[in-house]
Amino acid sequence: MTYSPANTIWVLLGAALVFFMQAGFAMCEAGFTRAKNTGNILMKNLMDFCIGTPLYWLFGFGIMFGTGTAVFGWIDPFIMKEYGAVLPAGVPLWAFAIFQTVFCATSATIVSGAMAERTKFSAYCLYSAAISLFIYPVSGHWIWGGGWLAEMGFHDFAGSTAVHMVGGVCALVGAKILGPRIGKYGKDGKPRAILGHNLSIAALGVFILWFCWFGFNGASTVGMDSDDLITSAGLVFFNTNLAAAMATLVTMIFTWLRYGKPDVSMTFNAALAGLVGITAGCDAVNPFGAAVIGIVCGFAVVLSVAFFDNVVKIDDPVGAISVHGVCGALGTILTGFFATGVSTGKGLFYGGGFSFLGTQVLGVLATIAWTAAVITAVFLLIRKAIGLRADAEDEIMGLDRSEHGLHTAYAGIAMLPEDLPADAAAGTVLPAAAAAEPAAAPAKKPEKAPDAPVYTKVQIICRPASLESLKAAMNRIGITGMTVTNVMGYGAQKGKPEYYRGTPVDVTLLPKVQVDIVVSKVPVRQVIDTARSVLHTGHIGDGKIFVTDVENVVRVRTGEEGYDALQGDED
Numbered sequence: 001m002t003y004s005p006a007n008t009i010w011v012l013l014g015a016a017l018v019f020f021m022q023a024g025f026a027m028c029e030a031g032f033t034r035a036k037n038t039g040n041i042l043m044k045n046l047m048d049f050c051i052g053t054p055l056y057w058l059f060g061f062g063i064m065f066g067t068g069t070a071v072f073g074w075i076d077p078f079i080m081k082e083y084g085a086v087l088p089a090g091v092p093l094w095a096f097a098i099f100q101t102v103f104c105a106t107s108a109t110i111v112s113g114a115m116a117e118r119t120k121f122s123a124y125c126l127y128s129a130a131i132s133l134f135i136y137p138v139s140g141h142w143i144w145g146g147g148w149l150a151e152m153g154f155h156d157f158a159g160s161t162a163v164h165m166v167g168g169v170c171a172l173v174g175a176k177i178l179g180p181r182i183g184k185y186g187k188d189g190k191p192r193a194i195l196g197h198n199l200s201i202a203a204l205g206v207f208i209l210w211f212c213w214f215g216f217n218g219a220s221t222v223g224m225d226s227d228d229l230i231t232s233a234g235l236v237f238f239n240t241n242l243a244a245a246m247a248t249l250v251t252m253i254f255t256w257l258r259y260g261k262p263d264v265s266m267t268f269n270a271a272l273a274g275l276v277g278i279t280a281g282c283d284a285v286n287p288f289g290a291a292v293i294g295i296v297c298g299f300a301v302v303l304s305v306a307f308f309d310n311v312v313k314i315d316d317p318v319g320a321i322s323v324h325g326v327c328g329a330l331g332t333i334l335t336g337f338f339a340t341g342v343s344t345g346k347g348l349f350y351g352g353g354f355s356f357l358g359t360q361v362l363g364v365l366a367t368i369a370w371t372a373a374v375i376t377a378v379f380l381l382i383r384k385a386i387g388l389r390a391d392a393e394d395e396i397m398g399l400d401r402s403e404h405g406l407h408t409a410y411a412g413i414a415m416l417p418e419d420l421p422a423d424a425a426a427g428t429v430l431p432a433a434a435a436a437e438p439a440a441a442p443a444k445k446p447e448k449a450p451d452a453p454v455y456t457k458v459q460i461i462c463r464p465a466s467l468e469s470l471k472a473a474m475n476r477i478g479i480t481g482m483t484v485t486n487v488m489g490y491g492a493q494k495g496k497p498e499y500y501r502g503t504p505v506d507v508t509l510l511p512k513v514q515v516d517i518v519v520s521k522v523p524v525r526q527v528i529d530t531a532r533s534v535l536h537t538g539h540i541g542d543g544k545i546f547v548t549d550v551e552n553v554v555r556v557r558t559g560e561e562g563y564d565a566l567q568g569d570e571d
Contacts, residue, residue: 004090014219036398168325
């Protein structure tokens, strides 16, 4: 066989980009979940690749690309047999093998997000192995390995069904069997929003995935040594980007109209939904078809997340079921409508009739049936053998500590306390506090002379956005010393209705700023009036001002007391 340097480099570059998608998935899943599970999430995304790689080498590749039957390839440990009949033109076996390995790992890693924050790490390793060992390879053989779906003309160019929908179906079954996270649903059955701890990391993950998707889809041409392949790659790149952008725009506008404000995390999901949807037909549709697929996926991901969250009561922290499962199926079926006939059969809207569309629907349904049946058996066996779900105490503490002995993945960084509903942790035994040391006898208060000066503490609670204006106003009236603390609380405001991923956020604690000022020289009334004039908007949540007497003030460095301790800029 004569090898093509251009084709080989193109395939290897694509493999590297698809491998880097693991980082994108890790960032997305970590950002959309809570800080106490970050280490566990990152470990899973590392290990599904490291577990899947040797297993795919051992059996998966042979099952998927062996020329055994239309249903099953062959058992070929360590890829020892001849695969010339399925290798792309000019591409060596091992280049093609690593390219397919990274696709297999992508399918396995999708499941992690939907089952996050409550799955035993040992159980995760086992079901991830099952996906890479035989679940993904068997359906992959049907679609890409010359199996019965490929013989019928089923078209899934880069894996909307073969990769993403397989992962999404496994995620759906796993999340259903696991049950929701503690505190996700109230006694009335209504979902509670559990906010992700780091949207910056989630956004980074989305951008990494979008970038790597050009390799995921583009390199699936598996060649760049002819005019036709070059033209096809250009169309694939353009359609991939267009569908993602259209889905993102649609979701932003849809959530804005639906919830009153554009939902950030849902819009991140939409970019991925558009990418998943276009993956099946990015080579077969024109830009108009790609735009429509993106638009449909933009609406579908919002409605799907709400459906699984509110109706079916399946807790999916990152939206993996909707993004990969639902939009993977939709994108494959929509290819049956919009395929122009350049690289496959013509779609329904281009005069192809119902034949090609029917094949697309059949392929989706057959893959769902195979994946759901086998992964259900795998999950039930794991649950019976070692248990699938972490204990309630471990879940509340966080899987970082219980599964990995990791106190925190953010050492040295202060995190806001988790607002866990009271009924969620009912009955959970938490470690008892250490015995306190005996308190020292209270110091005797000094006698206060009748003419001793009065010092007054003014404590101001206000919105964080008002802090800079308040500081400037205090400086103008001669107040240069203050203590500022970020606090959480609520009063008459009791929070305000907001939405996270379409679910109302039960906000009982709002971020506030507490400013403490001890006044000795400036009239207290002037401080109060100045603060009120700056903070007043007339709306609930403007804040409170508390005024109390202070008996004495001591400067630690010099020992000065009273009025003298409050003067100067040193402290």
